[in-house]
Amino acid sequence: GEEGEGGGGGGDDDELEAKNVRAQRAKERREKLERVAQKSTLHRLHWFRIILDEAHAIKDRRCSTAQSMMALHAQHRWCLSGTPLQNRVGELYSLVAFLRLEPHAYYFCKAPGCNCKCREYRFDANYSKCEYCGHGPVQHYSRFNRDVVNPIRKYGYIGAGRNAFVTLKREVFDKSLLRRTKEGRAQEMVLPPKLITLEANFLDDTEMDFYQAIYTQSQAEFGAYVQAGTLLNNYAHIFDLLTRLRQSVDHPYLVMHSKRAIEEGGGGAAATPSAPICNLCYEDATDPVASSPCGHAFCRECIRQYVDSCPAGAPLTCASCSLPLSVDLNDAPPAAGSPEADGASRARRGITPEEPLTQGGGGGGGGGVRLKGILGRLDMAQFRSSTKMEALMEELHAMSEADPAAKAIVFSQFVSFLDLLEYRIQRAGIKVVKLNGGMSVAAREGVLNSFKDDFGTKVILISLKAGGVALNLTVASHIYLMDPWWNPAAEYQAIDRAHRLGQHKPIRAVRFVVRNTVEERIIRLQDKKRLVFEGTVGGDIGSLSQLSEDDLRFLFQN
Template sequence: MILLNHKIFKKLVLRRTKIGRASDVALPPTTVSVRRDFLDREELDYYETLYKEFQAKLDRYFRENTMGDHRVEIVDLITRLRQVTNHRYLVEFSQKEELNAEDLASSAADKQESGICHKPEEDPVDLTSNKDVRDDDDKIMVKYFRSSRILKNIELENFQTSTKLEALREEIRFMIERDGSAKGIVFSQFTSFLDLIYYSLYKSGVSCVLLNGSMSRAARDAVVKRFNVEPNCRILLMTLKAGGIALNLTVASHVFIMDPWWNPALELQAQDRIHRIGQYKPTRVVKFVIADTVEEKILKVLEKKRLVAQGILDGSSEAMEQLSVSDFQTMFGK
């Protein structure tokens, strides 16, 4: 049936891929890797406590045959677990975090020692040693601090890092060590997590700017201009909604995806912000995943969705072989 759908789609859908244009549009190579880290003991205890609490609720709903009645709540519970893998502050200090509308609708329809108990280590090299740049960053940080809901609720003098924050800091250091002029884009679905990243990088001496979907056109243009023009502005923090607009950010050669998205096509859009015409450097994409958590289960779901799409659009025999009978039944509502 999927092969039949492929034949139908082939007649109706016109697809232009990078592979199809490889002969006349030469792009540098791109590498995509998944970085898996483990929560430290304190983070893991916190995660498992929430997981058991949520699991008890799901078991009760299942016994009462009321799963459908609590669908929105279940999605919210999954979202909470995802947030905890980023940083426990997202659950402790922020109000209910709203995902991008498309992401939420989609979900409803279908190593370093420094961990949570340690303060973040300082980078050995200040990447923004230029005093003028640092002064500008200080002014921006004060203004941003006043507008950030989560940062206002945290005692910043006792700010605690997380496994993902430390993993990102490490990857940024690697990026700079390999290429002194390199820039990167950090994507997350959670605006509050971007606030925490902003503060963590600022304390580390990494100059960065933030772009989100609530910004005016003028503010968005100013952020993009600074990132493109200023050599010391290394990192652009971006939300899913903002990343979906037509942005050409080929000044960057690295993409860091902090949390998996329900729609794999959106991850490809994020990667294509840098891997497009005008890019002259090899590009690198790093996806961060916390092992043995809900994030790994989400990755399995995404891989199934990718195989279904690949089978329908490309008629891939490899994709067909990896899909189970239950996957086929799910596709047709059986």
């Protein structure tokens, strides 16, 4: 399951050193797990059948949960999941290994005549000889990596990469996967129809001038990396350029009044210890995690998207300082100074995180309620809407006129854009609530209950950082996706928050996109990934988040 295994072009010494490191780590994990298993009643029993629900939770085979599941003894094993493949193909290895699927769950030795076959690396104390066959680490390989992961990482969707997708479909999915889709069980589920539309708009002259200025600058920087042959080495900065372009299409304020822009301009809105800034979206970090050794903070979802989209061969570096990036997304500690870092003491005192206030005086006025987030950095007397915001308002007014009882879900990648939308919707006299990843459990439940139970609450704003999954919002029949992502499955999952059992109204989902901007290219990139994926693996089983070098060139082309 280590995706980089065997994928590079280094010498035997480098490969041997890398495999020695992996073998040592595997041994340490195995010894730790064996100590735990000796004390565990569950691990001492031999089960007839083990069924993992939400099996994608073990997608990282190195996490303790996955290791514990692998060590259970059973005659039969099942995995239940709506999204067995979420971000990258390598995540499937945990399910393949848990199910003991032949031959891809195993490691083999390529020494002539050797029939060594094992589920994990097992080498002696010096990591020089296999405990089963006596051959060295460099002779051993993961069958799943060799046949599937490495070709896809190296070649993407063409040539050997496409052949690897076919192998994945025929040798893994076709032999082990029993699929139940909404389309295939439509008569049994009796779900109402679902209509997904794409609403394309044009920026006004002022917005387009602002966007073009950022795009021209970004394209020049991108071109410089191409000329120097350092494109992949600078992926962290390229990801930053793409983020700024996407934000400028939503609203120029997201770039002009981001915390980074204020700090660089000496505006005095510097971050405080209680509000670390995400070094990818440049807003208060949501569910913050810190990279080591540099300590820079990120939203957990931002850094997850950054890692998932990183092209094969590109070094994972901190987007702020370019040091090697090291973040454990499964159990990362909160960033220093974050609300989560002192959450325990705050909980003991009965204090809950303060929610942003979006009423009363503006950031430039004196009296009234103090605004938080991006609204606190604006002169609200000079507030201007944006093309996307007004397009959404037209949709909401039309929804209310057609069905006064209708409710809507609005999704965005950017928390600050949701703050702007909340202000604009409230100003129109529409009752709205907002859900983001920084909320306490109690606050989150309060927002969801208000949306579900209060007839007057018509709109809920949801950050994808708060999770497009694990929400049941069948009270809504309209879904608005404010900004596209090159991972199309994220949009499917968002729409499925309302289109599921318990829904009795037809669902209308609108994907907003702005013409002649990077968003059009993201939509086309989505279509390309979807066609390739459905043509090989089949259906809408998951997503491919990784961006190739060709994808990056496409996004920045004229």
